[in-house]
Amino acid sequence: MLLVPVTLFATAALGAVLFRLLTQRDTGATADRLFVALVALYFVQSLLVSLRWGYRIESLRLPIGLMATIIPACAFVAYRSLSGRRAAWVFGPVAVTWAALLGWQDAVDLLIPLLYLGFGLLILVPVLRDQEAPALTPLGDARQTRRAMGVIGATLIASAATDAFILYDFVHNAGQTSGHLISIVQTGFVIIMGLAAAFGRSSSEEAAAPPRAEPSDQSDHAQVLTRIEDLFASEGLHRSEDLTLRRLSRRLGLPDRRISEAVNRLRGVNLSQFVNEHRIRDACVLLRDTDQSILQIALAVGFASKSNFNREFQRVVGQTPSGWRAGKGAVS
Numbered sequence: 001m002l003l004v005p006v007t008l009f010a011t012a013a014l015g016a017v018l019f020r021l022l023t024q025r026d027t028g029a030t031a032d033r034l035f036v037a038l039v040a041l042y043f044v045q046s047l048l049v050s051l052r053w054g055y056r057i058e059s060l061r062l063p064i065g066l067m068a069t070i071i072p073a074c075a076f077v078a079y080r081s082l083s084g085r086r087a088a089w090v091f092g093p094v095a096v097t098w099a100a101l102l103g104w105q106d107a108v109d110l111l112i113p114l115l116y117l118g119f120g121l122l123i124l125v126p127v128l129r130d131q132e133a134p135a136l137t138p139l140g141d142a143r144q145t146r147r148a149m150g151v152i153g154a155t156l157i158a159s160a161a162t163d164a165f166i167l168y169d170f171v172h173n174a175g176q177t178s179g180h181l182i183s184i185v186q187t188g189f190v191i192i193m194g195l196a197a198a199f200g201r202s203s204s205e206e207a208a209a210p211p212r213a214e215p216s217d218q219s220d221h222a223q224v225l226t227r228i229e230d231l232f233a234s235e236g237l238h239r240s241e242d243l244t245l246r247r248l249s250r251r252l253g254l255p256d257r258r259i260s261e262a263v264n265r266l267r268g269v270n271l272s273q274f275v276n277e278h279r280i281r282d283a284c285v286l287l288r289d290t291d292q293s294i295l296q297i298a299l300a301v302g303f304a305s306k307s308n309f310n311r312e313f314q315r316v317v318g319q320t321p322s323g324w325r326a327g328k329g330a331v332s
Contacts, residue, residue, distance in 0.1 A: 007053075007054065011043065011046040014039070014042060017039060018040055022036065029136070030081055031082050034077060034078040035078050037078075041070060041071055041074055042071065045064070048064045049064060052064055062101065065108065068112055069098060069111075070094060073090040073094045073119060075119060075152050075156065076090055076123055077090060079123050079149050082134035082149075083136065084136050093118070097115060109167050113163040113164055116156045116160035117160035119156055120155070120156030120157035120160065123153030124149075124153030124156075125153075127146055132245070132260050133145065133146065134245075135244060136246050137245075138242045139245070139271060139272040140241060142270075143308075221261065221265050224252070224259060224262035225262045225263065227252055228262070228263070231252070238278040238279055238302060241299075241304055245260065245271055248271075275302075276316070279301040280313055280316040282301045283298070283300075286301070287321060287325040294325075309321070
C-alpha cells in the first residue's frame with residue numbers, strides 16, 4: 001500500500017494558492033510576476049522535499065540543493081521590486097553556491113545557511129526600520145505587505161538556524177533526528193513563505209525612476225505637504241484604491257523620500273496613515289449626509305476592505321463608523 005507523506009497535503013494546499021494566483025491575479029506589473037514566480041518556487045521545493053524524505057528518493061538531493069539556493073535570492077529580488085529597484089547582484093552568491101554544489105560539497109552545508117541568513121536579514125531589517133510602504137505597493141495594502149515581507153525574512157533566518165541544528169545533529173548524532181525534522185520543518189517554512197508571498201502586490205503601473213533626492217529643510221517640507229493636500233483637494237487622488245508612493249511622486253515631480261519625509265516630519269505619521277486620514281474625512285461627510293452603507297462609503301473613499309476602514313476610522317476619529325454616524329444623527 002502506497003503511503004502518502006503528510007507534508008504532501010501541505011504542498012497541495014500551497015498548490016491551490018498558486019493556482020488561484022495564476023487564474024485570478026493581474027500579473028501586469030513586474031513585482032506581481034515575481035511574487036507569483038516565488039510562490040511557484042516554494043511549491044516545487046515543497047514537493048521535492050516531501051518526495052525526497054517521504055520516499056527516500058536520493059536522486060532528488062541535487063535538485064533540492066539547487067532550488068534551495070534560488071529561493072532566498074528570489075525572495076529578496078521580489079521584495080526589492082516593490083520599491084522599483086533592481087538587485088541583479090544577488091545571483092552572484094547563488095552562482096558561487098551552485099559551483100560548490102557541483103564541485104565542493106563540504107562547503108555547501110555552510111554556504112546555504114549563510115544565504116538564508118543573509119537574505120533574511122536584508123529583507124527583515126529594512127521592514128523593521130522603515131515604516132513606509134514600498135513605493136509600488138498600494139498604500140491600502142502597506143500594512144499587510146510589510147507584515148508578509150517580515151514573515152518571509154524571519155522565516156529565512158529561522159531556516160538558517162534549522163540548517164545549523166541539522167549540521168550539528170549529523171556531526172554529533174549521525175543525523176538520527178534530522179530526517180523527519182527536515183521533511184516537516186523545511187516544508188513548513190516553505191508553506192509559510194509561500195502563503196506570505198501571496199500577499200505581495202504592487203500597482204499595475206510599472207516603475208519609473210523617481211527624480212533624484214535633494215537636501216530639504218522645514219520650509220521645503222511645508223511646501224511639499226501643501227502641494228500634496230492641494231492635489232488631494234482638486235483631484236481626489238487620495239480616494240484611488242491603487243494609489244502608491246511612486247504614483248504620487250511622479251504626479252508631483254518629486255523624489256519618493258521627499259514626500260515621505262515631509263509627511264513624517266510635519267504630521268508625525270507615515271504616508272499610508274496620512275492618506276487614510278484624508279479618506280476618513282471624506283467618509284465622515286458621506287456618513288453624515290447620505291444613507292449609503294458603511295461598506296459603500298469605505299469603497300467610495302478608497303479603502304479596499306471594510307475591516308481596514310473600521311480600523312483606520314477608529315484610529316483617526318476614536319469611534320466606530322456606525323457609532324459616529326449615530327452620534328451625528330444621520331441615517332444608519
